[in-house]
Amino acid sequence: MSLWVDKYRPSSLDKLSYHQDLSTNLKRLANTGDLPHLLVYGPSGAGKKTRIVALLREVYGPGVEKLKIDLRRFETPSRKSIELNVVTSNYHLELNPSDVGIYDRIVVQDMIKEVAQTQQVDTNAQRKFKVVVINEADALSKDAQHALRRTMEKYMANIRIILCCNSTSKIISPIRSRCLSLRVAAPTTADIVEVLSAVAKRESLKLSPALAERIAEASERNLRRAVLMLETARVQQYPFTADQTVPLADWQQFIKGMAQSMIQEQSPKRMLEVRGYLYELLTHCIPPSIVLRTLAFELIGQVDQQLKPEICRYAAFYEHRLVSGQKAIFHLEAFVAKFMSIYKRYLMEMYG
Numbered sequence: 001m002s003l004w005v006d007k008y009r010p011s012s013l014d015k016l017s018y019h020q021d022l023s024t025n026l027k028r029l030a031n032t033g034d035l036p037h038l039l040v041y042g043p044s045g046a047g048k049k050t051r052i053v054a055l056l057r058e059v060y061g062p063g064v065e066k067l068k069i070d071l072r073r074f075e076t077p078s079r080k081s082i083e084l085n086v087v088t089s090n091y092h093l094e095l096n097p098s099d100v101g102i103y104d105r106i107v108v109q110d111m112i113k114e115v116a117q118t119q120q121v122d123t124n125a126q127r128k129f130k131v132v133v134i135n136e137a138d139a140l141s142k143d144a145q146h147a148l149r150r151t152m153e154k155y156m157a158n159i160r161i162i163l164c165c166n167s168t169s170k171i172i173s174p175i176r177s178r179c180l181s182l183r184v185a186a187p188t189t190a191d192i193v194e195v196l197s198a199v200a201k202r203e204s205l206k207l208s209p210a211l212a213e214r215i216a217e218a219s220e221r222n223l224r225r226a227v228l229m230l231e232t233a234r235v236q237q238y239p240f241t242a243d244q245t246v247p248l249a250d251w252q253q254f255i256k257g258m259a260q261s262m263i264q265e266q267s268p269k270r271m272l273e274v275r276g277y278l279y280e281l282l283t284h285c286i287p288p289s290i291v292l293r294t295l296a297f298e299l300i301g302q303v304d305q306q307l308k309p310e311i312c313r314y315a316a317f318y319e320h321r322l323v324s325g326q327k328a329i330f331h332l333e334a335f336v337a338k339f340m341s342i343y344k345r346y347l348m349e350m351y352g
């Protein structure tokens with residue numbers, strides 16, 4: 001049994017709801033016979049992956065859905081062996097090079113070279129190129145991006161790259177200029193309500209527009225989150241009522257608690273506790289930028305009006321450091337410490 005987010009993922013361009021213009025453009029692109037390198041970007045849960053898979057299906061037919069997972073081994077210059085899971089079909093392969101950290105350049109170079117040098121096995125294939133989808137492209141090191149640019153040029157004859165990422169700001173400009181950029185904006189609340197109603201209908205559930213609206217609002221325009229919330233709500237209480245509680249994800253609840261504890265007490269002891277919480281979030285693979293953003297919004301919602309601008313400013317400051325630095329925990333902790341000092345100073349001024 002699969003989750004609704006997988007079960008109801010539209011598989012072809014025709015079945016995609018919302019952003020109809022984009023779907024039409026993708027269809028046109030797929031039917032030109034050739035494909036440029038693509039840079040697909042947009043916020044999490046906007047439907048980037050779904051659109052990429054639908055595009056590949058349009059280009060190659062249902063054969064791209066026959067997937068297998070290969071465990072690939074690479075050797076670093078210092079003879080260390082690294083492993084990476086690669087999802088492949090006869091026509092394309094999908095990788096997440098940022099999983100191997102600083103060795104991403106080796107993966108990008110070796111994999112693309114290997115694919116480019118093997119001929120298309122299927123002689124009936126309609127295209128003479130294979131597609132390499134690179135996920136989380138904005139997490140690629142600069143080194144890997146330069147290697148990618150070189151390989152892109154060298155093997156243009158039989159390879160097309162599709163880069164998938166949240167923001168193009170971390171992609172080097174020589175790559176950006178070689179790709180066709182496609183922005184998949186977050187669906188509007190109304191779009192999400194529509195998808196939720198369609199899912200409910202296919203599950204033969206009665207979903208009132210009021211509840212669908214509340215779930216869509218709570219999902220912050222992240223469609224995946226919205227569909228997951230609907231499925232959780234179904235488990236918690238059915239028949240639905242318009243005013244039933246909309247379940248937040250565990251990690252969101254956790255960050256809420258963290259913000260409360262930072263507001264209750266500002267001390268080295270509390271700082272140490274919060275550090276534990278931060279590690280807990282990071283080891284559960286919640287991206288550090290999401291932790292910082294959610295925490296900042298929670299804090300802003302709970303403090304006095306006059307403190308809000310300063311907290312926003314420091315959240316942006318530490319987010320910038322997070323992006324340019326390496327160890328996320330340092331910058332997250334620095335933000336926590338900064339907040340505590342700002343808040344403590346404010347309390348002292350107010351209440352002496």
Ligand SMILES: Nc1ncnc2c1ncn2[C@@H]1O[C@H](COP(=O)(O)OP(=O)(O)OP(=O)(O)O)[C@@H](O)[C@H]1O
Pocket residue numbers: 004005006008009010015016017018042043044045046047048049050051195223224227
């Ligand atoms: N056009 C659509 N119509 C209906 N449902 C959709 C559509 N696009 C996406 N979805 C649903 O939204 C979920 C999230 O989509 P997807 O995985 O493509 O997002 P994403 O932008 O790649 O997210 P992330 O960047 O977090 O990986 C999918 O599981 C699918 O069920």
